[in-house]
Amino acid sequence: MGKHIKIFDTTLRDGEQSPGCSMNLQEKIQMAKQLELLKVDVIEAGFAIASQGDFNSVKEIAKTVKNCTVASLARALPKDIDCAWEAVKYAKRPRIHTFIATSDIHMKYKLKMKPEEVLENAVNMVKYAKRYCEDIEFSAEDATRSNPKFLARLFEEVIKAGATVINIPDTVGYTTPDEFYDFIKTIKENTKNIHKAEISVHCHNDLGMAVANTLAAAKAGATQFECTINGIGERAGNAALEEIVMAMHTRKDILDLYCNVDTTQIMRSSKLLSTITGVHVQPNKAIVGNNAFAHESGIHQHGVLEERSTYEIMTPQSIGLSENKMVLGKHSGKHAFEDRLKTLGYHLSEEELMKAFEQFKELADKKKVVYDDDIEVIITRNAIENPQVYKLERFVINSGNTITSTASVVLIKDDLEIEEASMGDGPVDAAFKAIEKIVGINLTLEDYKLHSVTEGKDAQGEAVVKMKHNGKIYTGRGLSTDIVEASIKAYLSTVNKILYQTRE
Numbered sequence: 001m002g003k004h005i006k007i008f009d010t011t012l013r014d015g016e017q018s019p020g021c022s023m024n025l026q027e028k029i030q031m032a033k034q035l036e037l038l039k040v041d042v043i044e045a046g047f048a049i050a051s052q053g054d055f056n057s058v059k060e061i062a063k064t065v066k067n068c069t070v071a072s073l074a075r076a077l078p079k080d081i082d083c084a085w086e087a088v089k090y091a092k093r094p095r096i097h098t099f100i101a102t103s104d105i106h107m108k109y110k111l112k113m114k115p116e117e118v119l120e121n122a123v124n125m126v127k128y129a130k131r132y133c134e135d136i137e138f139s140a141e142d143a144t145r146s147n148p149k150f151l152a153r154l155f156e157e158v159i160k161a162g163a164t165v166i167n168i169p170d171t172v173g174y175t176t177p178d179e180f181y182d183f184i185k186t187i188k189e190n191t192k193n194i195h196k197a198e199i200s201v202h203c204h205n206d207l208g209m210a211v212a213n214t215l216a217a218a219k220a221g222a223t224q225f226e227c228t229i230n231g232i233g234e235r236a237g238n239a240a241l242e243e244i245v246m247a248m249h250t251r252k253d254i255l256d257l258y259c260n261v262d263t264t265q266i267m268r269s270s271k272l273l274s275t276i277t278g279v280h281v282q283p284n285k286a287i288v289g290n291n292a293f294a295h296e297s298g299i300h301q302h303g304v305l306e307e308r309s310t311y312e313i314m315t316p317q318s319i320g321l322s323e324n325k326m327v328l329g330k331h332s333g334k335h336a337f338e339d340r341l342k343t344l345g346y347h348l349s350e351e352e353l354m355k356a357f358e359q360f361k362e363l364a365d366k367k368k369v370v371y372d373d374d375i376e377v378i379i380t381r382n383a384i385e386n387p388q389v390y391k392l393e394r395f396v397i398n399s400g401n402t403i404t405s406t407a408s409v410v411l412i413k414d415d416l417e418i419e420e421a422s423m424g425d426g427p428v429d430a431a432f433k434a435i436e437k438i439v440g441i442n443l444t445l446e447d448y449k450l451h452s453v454t455e456g457k458d459a460q461g462e463a464v465v466k467m468k469h470n471g472k473i474y475t476g477r478g479l480s481t482d483i484v485e486a487s488i489k490a491y492l493s494t495v496n497k498i499l500y501q502t503r504e
């Protein structure tokens with residue numbers, strides 16, 4: 001099973017410090033509920049003293065969330081700790097997270113305090129917080145640029161004062177995996193009572209190593225990972241939760257770590273955050289980017305169609321996606337093209353397939369992505385060359401909101417007019433039933449869509465129908481400024497396609 005890692009999510013605190021990622025009360029509550037579904041261990045709900053809004057959010061989240069520890073950040077100041085407690089005290093499992101910087105740079109220029117003053121203050125504030133709450137996390141801000149001997153001494157004292165979690169942040173994303181491993185090992189070896197506290201890490205991504213550093217820390221003894229959804233956070237962000245969790249999940253063999261996160265909630269969490277903040281992840285973002293489970297090149301598409309694991313190290317389902325994506329573009333090959341045609345309900349002969357594939361490649365040279373609609377146009381254009389067994393001559397519809405719709409349809413086959421009439425559930429249904437009487441083919445309507453393909457009052461409507469016949473799906477489309485006529489044409493084009501493709 002491996003070593004258990006607690007996931008501390010700070011999307012609502014450090015994540016929110018990301019420019020453009022502010023969330024209001026309702027949005028934070030919604031996000032917190034999703035984090036609970038994701039099964040993180042700790043939700044850092046905010047920095048209670050930062051504003052009335054932040055205080056309210058932490059308090060409401062504390063009241064709402066039942067299955068996670070809820071924490072608030074607090075500087076090493078009594079007023080911050082009072083405020084944090086006032087907000088988290090409603091939680092089933094409250095935590096006060098207090099911090100102070102320990103690097104020479106921060107102590108000298110920012111805090112304007114001597115190391116001994118910082119140490120004394122840290123100890124006093126942990127004791128102060130402990131009067132309120134059992135679970136106290138202490139963070140040494142800018143730990144990775146701090147003197148490890150000083151840090152170990154300070155940690156020893158704050159653990160004596162009651163800290164239950166010791167956090168070692170790489171505040172400015174400065175460290176590297178090997179260095180961070182050594183650093184934590186040194187801290188562990190030099191902090192006598194370290195076994196009385198949990199070791200946590202909090203890595204920033206300034207050099208793009210936040211996730212790697214976080215994972216390296218586990219080997220040295222860290223058992224809590226601090227991270228955010230989509231890796232949002234101050235500057236270049238925090239370690240991305242989805243990357244950490246899926247690395248543990250996918251590389252159990254070498255990492256030997258596990259956590260409680262329900263990975264199938266990852267995509268939903270990522271999308272919810274993007275929707276709330278309006279900040280979308282880059283397409284090639286690991287795990288949750290639009291392209292993370294998309295394949296465009298022919299060789300890869302062929303491989304994946306034959307055996308998914310050729311180019312996918314995780315299943316899309318494992319993060320809550322229904323399936324992978326085959327993007328058709330100029331790098332795609334015949335295998336993927338044929339596969340898409342089948343999905344769209346086209347069953348072409350080898351000759352037809354080769355012709356359509358050539359046209360597809362020509363189009364793909366001009367367009368970045370060839371969409372299903374483009375393919376349908378190629379195929380339909382070719383299909384128009386199919387002999388039309390039945391042609392629409394005329395139709396009359398009687399419809400209204402107080403009468404049952406009726407349709408009378410006249411089709412031409414072999415220069416002969418055939419007429420049928422039918423009632424139906426609306427004008428389109430009545431017309432379809434009249435045609436069905438004429439053509440005598442057993443069809444099941446699987447899908448019917450109408451949309452305008454041009455703009456303005458005289459817009460052409462396009463009807464697309466998908467019909468099931470003998471277990472196969474056939475697609476037909478019709479264009480007209482009259483939507484009933486477009487529907488009839490779409491239906492007829494399906495009928496003609498079936499008759500052509502199933503001809504002896």
Ligand SMILES: CC(=O)SCCNC(=O)CCNC(=O)[C@H](O)C(C)(C)COP(=O)(O)OP(=O)(O)OC[C@H]1O[C@@H](n2cnc3c(N)ncnc32)[C@H](O)[C@@H]1OP(=O)(O)O
Nearest residue numbers: 017047049050051075076077099100101110111141171234
């Ligand atoms: C590494 C991190 O991510 S830390 C968290 C960063 N997040 C935030 O800062 C977001 C929320 N912050 C805020 O809303 C505000 O900064 C507040 C409410 C916390 C403080 O606001 P202000 O009182 O206006 O102070 P301001 O932000 O300008 O400066 C910070 C003050 O806190 C002090 N300070 C900074 N960290 C700590 C600490 N851990 N413990 C005690 N004091 C601290 C600074 O020395 C400075 O003190 P000074 O006002 O006596 O010079």
Ligand SMILES: CC(C)C(=O)C(=O)O
Nearest residue numbers: 099139141142169171
């Ligand atoms: C307060 C601490 C945990 C922090 O956010 C950092 O050091 O980056």
